[in-house]
Amino acid sequence: MSDAPPQQGRDAASVPKEMRVGTMAAAHQIEFRTVPTPEPASGDVLVRIRAVAICTWEQRTYSGQQPNTFPFIGGHEIAGEIAAIGPNCAPGLEIGDLVAVGSASCGRCHWCMTGQDRACARHYAGAPRYGDAWGPGGFADFKTHPADGVYKVGDAPIDVASLTEPLSCAVHASRILNPYVSEDVVVLGAGVMGLMNVVALKRRGARVIVSEIDAGRLAKAKAMGADELIDASKEDPIARVKDLTEGRGTEAVICAFGGGSANEQALAMLSEKGRMVLFAGAYPEAPLTLAPNKMHDHERQVIGVVSGDKQDFYIASRLIRYHQVDLSPLIQATYPLTQLGEALDASLKPGSYRIIVEP
Numbered sequence: 176m177s178d179a180p181p182q183q184g185r186d187a188a189s190v191p192k193e194m195r196v197g198t199m200a201a202a203h204q205i206e207f208r209t210v211p212t213p214e215p216a217s218g219d220v221l222v223r224i225r226a227v228a229i230c231t232w233e234q235r236t237y238s239g240q241q242p243n244t245f246p247f248i249g250g251h252e253i254a255g256e257i258a259a260i261g262p263n264c265a266p267g268l269e270i271g272d273l274v275a276v277g278s279a280s281c282g283r284c285h286w287c288m289t290g291q292d293r294a295c296a297r298h299y300a301g302a303p304r305y306g307d308a309w310g311p312g313g314f315a316d317f318k319t320h321p322a323d324g325v326y327k328v329g330d331a332p333i334d335v336a337s338l339t340e341p342l343s344c345a346v347h348a349s350r351i352l353n354p355y356v357s358e359d360v361v362v363l364g365a366g367v368m369g370l371m372n373v374v375a376l377k378r379r380g381a382r383v384i385v386s387e388i389d390a391g392r393l394a395k396a397k398a399m400g401a402d403e404l405i406d407a408s409k410e411d412p413i414a415r416v417k418d419l420t421e422g423r424g425t426e427a428v429i430c431a432f433g434g435g436s437a438n439e440q441a442l443a444m445l446s447e448k449g450r451m452v453l454f455a456g457a458y459p460e461a462p463l464t465l466a467p468n469k470m471h472d473h474e475r476q477v478i479g480v481v482s483g484d485k486q487d488f489y490i491a492s493r494l495i496r497y498h499q500v501d502l503s504p505l506i507q508a509t510y511p512l513t514q515l516g517e518a519l520d521a522s523l524k525p526g527s528y529r530i531i532v533e534p
């Protein structure tokens with residue numbers, strides 16, 4: 176493929192004039208539309224979507240748990256193939272390249288210039304609009320996206336490649352925590368995002384302690400590299416963390432579950448200088464009470480993490496491209512786009528892992 180002639184500004188012949196888009200017209204209501212296949216504008220590529228994973232945002236919108244504006248085109252965890260390259264794209268991409276779709280950036284603003292491009296106004300650029308429908312646009316045959324926001328995944332399985340975006344969030348959290356080799360890090364919750372954090376933390380050499388109430392998820396955490404397990408349905412996680420850390424508490428904790436008292440629990444298990452990452456949103460939001468003097472006296476930190484900088488996405492794409500992590504245990508089932516409603520229903524079942532939709 177690298178020998179192919181430059182394709183800048185050329186459309187691939189095989190792109191159809193129209194495509195399917197699966198929209199949410201309201202909670203629990205899927206509607207298919209046929210729209211003209213978008214053309215890549217200057218600086219954009221057209222991606223033929225091959226796999227899109229259903230994340231909690233789509234789940235909560237579909238179930239009605241999280242308010243959103245309808246009609247909504249979900250699907251932001253996307254992998255696909257470059258189908259056309261618009262004018263003025265930097266070299267390095269060829270038609271046919273397999274890519275994960277991720278964050279873009281302007282390269283010039285304060286946040287870009289200081290290496291914190293998650294805060295760039297273009298971080299989430301690439302969300303299409305088809306008439307009154309909006310969203311990240313993954314539940315469709317194609318989408319256009321800024322060329323600087325697609326990341327090559329080589330010959331990785333395409334369903335696994337769609338997990339680059341959630342992995343990038345965990346890579347971001349572990350980069351912020353920067354644990355020393357063997358540092359104790361607790362992960363609260365072993366759903367997909369908790370397990371992504373287990374994988375990312377293990378690559379950084381941490382001693383990973385997972386607390387979770389579901390026995391099946393605990394077993395999966397063990398299989399994916401967790402060093403210690405806490406069955407929170409049977410034992411007190413705070414006391415157990417103290418046991419596992421010679422009474423100190425943990426130097427870091429990632430709250431990969433935002434519900435109920437999880438954040439209070441995380442705060443209570445911190446050691447001196449302990450750092451706590453708020454990784455999961457909660458709907459409805461549960462307030463968290465901080466004792467400022469305790470934070471001051473013990474030099475503790477609370478850190479919010481929502482999405483990676485570009486380097487985190489790039490690193491996640493490399494972990495997947497070069498088969499350095501195995502995320503296949505996180506894939507529950509695959510559905511065709513025509514069964515988007517069934518796929519979303521399946522994703523809402525308690526205990527399910529990632530559901531993949533393949534257009």
Ligand SMILES: [Zn+2]
Binds near residue numbers: 230231251252340341
């Ligand atoms: Zn996601």
Ligand SMILES: [Zn+2]
Binds near residue numbers: 281282283284285296
């Ligand atoms: Zn910027």
